[in-house]
Amino acid sequence: MRALVVIENRNMPSRESSDGFHSPASAAAVLLRSGYQVTSAFTCEQALPLLPGAEACVLDVPVSVFSEWREQLTVHRALPILWWYSEHTANLKPSANLGSIAADGILSASMNPAELEWAFYFGARAYQTRRQWAKEREQLLTRLEERKWIERAKGLLSSMRSISEAEAYDMLRKQAMNERRRIGDVAASVVNAYQLLHERP
Structure with missing residues (x-):
């Protein structure tokens, strides 16, 4: 990975050198x-235009605000x-209740270039795995919802x-084929129509 967006926290003045540039141990300086x-960006508004050209984003922010930053950024682009x-x-101990912090990796100033490269490599793999799990979870939830309607x-x-459930399923399946729709959508239409017709005024 070569093109990176680094989010820096303005509330850490000790991180900047006297000339206003990055301190030697800041994420931006080490990665450069x-x-x-x-x-680099200090606000979400500054970061958003930079995301399309980035291969990864590094959050040089307190862990207590990591999830908030991640949520803001991933709404606009997944990376x-x-x-x-x-x-x-x-700024917090690992035992603190931080909710679900979904970082794809951890970097530090003590890492040499080879270690950083490996960290980005494994970070990219963790990201792809997390995305695949999320996709599979969404598909599973969709199938479960469809099964409820059916x-x-x-x-x-x-x-x-006055027919068996097997015959009722065949009716739904044939209707879905005739209308070129998913059987779950046809089932939902049947249930909604029934509720509409039998709804009390």
Whole structure:
């Protein structure tokens, strides 16, 4: 990875040198010295235009605000997000209740260029795995929701038409094929129509 966006926290004045540039141990300075193309931002508004050209984002911010930053950024673009560990950013103990901090990796000023490269490599893999899990979870939840609609529609059809649930399922499947729709959508239409017709005024 070469093009990085580094989010820096303005509330850490000790991080800047007298000329206003990055202190030697800041994420931006360390990554620049290690050969990465770095653009820095202090606010979400500054960061958003930089995200399309970035391969990863490094949050050089206190761990207590990591999740807030990550949420703001990933709404606009999904990419690996790593946390920069330092005495300034580790403002809470690991045992603190931080909720779900989904960092794809951790970096620090003590890492040499090879270690940083490996950290970015494994960070990218962790990111891809997390994305795949999220996609599979979403598909599973969709299937479960679809199954609920189908079961309800089967129950209604078998009751109204005095047929077995297997026959009711066949009706739904044939209707879905005729309309070129998903069987879950047809089942939802049946349930919604029934509720509409039998709704009390």
